[in-house]
Amino acid sequence: MAQTVLLDVSGVLYQGSRAIPGAVQALSRLRAAGRQVRCLTNSTRRPKRRIVAKLQDLGFDIQPEEVFTPVAAALAWLERTGHSPHLLVHPALEEEFRGCKDGGPPAVVIGDAGEAFSYDNMNRAFRVLLEGAPLIALADNRVFLDGDGRLSLDAGPFIKVLEFAGDAKPKLFGKPDPEFFRAAVASTGAEPQQAAMIGDDAESDVAGALAAGLAAGYLVRTGKYRKGDESRCKPAPTATVADVQEAVDRLLAQDGE
CATH class of the missing domain: 3.40.50.1000 (HAD superfamily/HAD-like)
Structure with missing residues (x-):
């Protein structure tokens, strides 16, 4: 079971000034199912406080300690x-x-x-x-x-x-550095093999997470995804899905929920 779910931010939870349809609900479903959530972003055009504020303004139930950026490391x-x-x-x-x-x-x-x-x-x-x-x-x-x-x-x-x-x-210090993923997982008390990643970047998000020892990596077709990305990087995604909603569906179904 994936006790911890890591999510990329831009392209997975929101795009531009809007939440991706269903993303707020998908995050809520993970929490309701007892999953620990961490948001990992390589965004370096704004400080962490502004990233957290944007997520909260868009309706995401996210606290500052749940957001990991490369700057802190x-x-x-x-x-x-x-x-x-x-x-x-x-x-x-x-x-x-x-x-x-x-x-x-x-x-x-x-x-x-x-x-x-x-x-x-x-x-x-x-x-x-x-x-x-x-x-x-x-x-x-x-x-x-x-x-x-x-x-x-x-x-x-x-x-x-x-x-x-x-x-x-x-x-x-950011994705796809293995220690970046492992530090986020460790903050929840889980081990890498008890975690999954959801991202829109086949190389930095998904292949990076799998190389770091995470159990699963889901590539969404939102954000920066382009057709064929799933075949351009190794390790290949566990699955390529429409969006974060489908990724959460699969995660919870795999765990019998």
């Missing part, structure tokens, strides 16, 4: 190692790093910076890497579904540029 690493962040992130995310120490050895921290991915900003980060700074990647997704309904470049391609030019191996 990166902040813990910075504090543990004594590094100071050289930020290449979206301006809206900078508030998350205001409490970081100054004066430590620099670490380049990169997220989805959007318009801040200018040549000057990329080149400054590149030069910091040349001095030996580590490269901290908050997420390495290739693309995301933009507000106009079309795919746009995410942080992944820009991380590859710095990795290539700066000869720096990035340290990843």
